[in-house]
Amino acid sequence: MKLSEARQQFISTWGAMGTHWGINRTMAQVHALLMISPDPLTQDDIMAQLNISRGNVNMNIRDLIDWGLVDRVLIQGERKEYFTAEKDIWKVATQIIKERKRRELDPMMKLMDQLSKVEGDKKDKEVKTFLETISGIKKFGAHADDMLGVLVKSDESWFLSTALKLFK
Amino acid sequence: MKLSEARQQFISTWGAMGTHWGINRTMAQVHALLMISPDPLTQDDIMAQLNISRGNVNMNIRDLIDWGLVDRVLIQGERKEYFTAEKDIWKVATQIIKERKRRELDPMMKLMDQLSKVEGDKKDKEVKTFLETISGIKKFGAHADDMLGVLVKSDESWFLSTALKLFK
DNA sequence: ATTATTTTTCAGTAATTATTGAAAATTCGA
DNA sequence: TCGAATTTTCAATAATTACTGAAAAATAAT
Structure with a gap:
């Protein structure tokens, strides 16, 4: 070719x-x-x-x-x-992650905080399912936020060697 | 509300x-x-x-x-x-990751393998830059593949506790 | 086997998103 | 300060993508 x-x-x-x-x-x-x-x-x-x-x-x-x-x-x-x-693909990736977190994850989590204040009886299954979904997303988002933060701050060689040692 | x-x-x-x-x-x-x-x-x-x-x-x-x-x-x-x-957001996320890996990452890596066979003098800077970009993406993709694989196979509590202990 | 119910398909249309190209704004050298 | 080079904007248009609704196909009850 x-x-x-x-x-x-x-x-x-x-x-x-x-x-x-x-x-x-x-x-x-x-x-x-x-x-x-x-x-x-x-x-x-x-x-x-x-x-x-x-x-x-x-x-x-x-x-x-x-x-x-x-x-x-x-x-x-x-x-x-x-x-x-930028030609270093690791830097490209961390930059994209950083931006998407700022543009999408952060506002989404802010909204979840608002939505978790919904009024209504928590015994009502409609309310209950709604709140459970929102709270699941909040927890997930908080963890993702932590991990992405570390990922972005760390440099490639540190992150990959440590992570792969752990995961293999 | x-x-x-x-x-x-x-x-x-x-x-x-x-x-x-x-x-x-x-x-x-x-x-x-x-x-x-x-x-x-x-x-x-x-x-x-x-x-x-x-x-x-x-x-x-x-x-x-x-x-x-x-x-x-x-x-x-x-x-x-x-x-x-599915209401468990962790399962939703791992399912999406699994599918995107299959649909996008895998074919992309296959293409990178092909493109790395490009003909031409490796001293030519056009060729050199091209090959370096491709090889960077291949390496990155392989690591991402490994990590996503573990992420998807592991369950939420294991992954988050282990990862956060490491990263904090 | 007939009929009523439900699901699926897909050509036509609508809505959205991306692109052009020319005019306006900006930049900078003389 | 003027004017040529360059960049930016944005209304008009093109291209793409999504949606509708009615017809066809599939399903299952009688």
Whole structure:
């Protein structure tokens, strides 16, 4: 398999994977492209390589920067902005986990706290089942929060060696 | 807050959360409804409670069954089918992890194996960066696979107590 | 075997989400 | 300060994804 073909395959699959994870296809493709690009790229490079419009590149790059997955790079004596992606997949993963926790887990847990204040007789099975579900989610969320916190703070080699020693 | 209002809130938020995770809103809502319902429901119950069509209920229920999150229940002397969801959130989570691993991680790793056979000079920086990215993903995937395997096989109390002891 | 009930399918349509491209804003060199 | 280069915005449109509802298929009671 030729490099150009392999790159296409990778970009396209990474994009499809994104859609299964609530990430838009193009954003995942831009990320994929930057991950396999040795040097930083401009918006025009990305437009050309992925065949997408300037506006599209711009918006998705901005989102990727918000997610902390892509950085602007200033190149000496160049007017244009260049972009580059973190290539260490462990860092990519922990960054995504950190963001998703902040954007999704934290607000969800806040809501669960509110919902657990629902009024009504706890002997009523409707109320009981509701409260049990909410409380299960709260407990689960608290544990997940703890574990993800440690995961994100630790570095790869420590985490994997310790965890795997334990789990094997 | 009244139970009816809290239920609505929960269903709606669980649905919105689904969309952030590549799950369609309605499927997540049906799941939410079943989780907080003490007794099994029929397709008509779900249609009524979520205001959606029969076809929609049918398709999403089927998907939920495929994911192993919902079961058909036969009720003595009833013609209609009833449906119920697993209410233990730990089991829900491990089931989802198991399925996503099978559907997404496994095929992705198979592809990485293929892509790592790309031809070309490893001194070429395009080739080099590509191969490094692929190999990073492969290593990461293998570790994730091991850990998720243990997570799924273990039961909640064992996993959480062991993991938290280690990580705190 | 006939009929009533229930489930499933799927073509058509609706709703949502993503993309374009051109205009506006910004940036920076001269 | 002006003007060219570059980035950003966003209304219009395209593409995708989800939903409906009625017809077909399946199921089971009589």
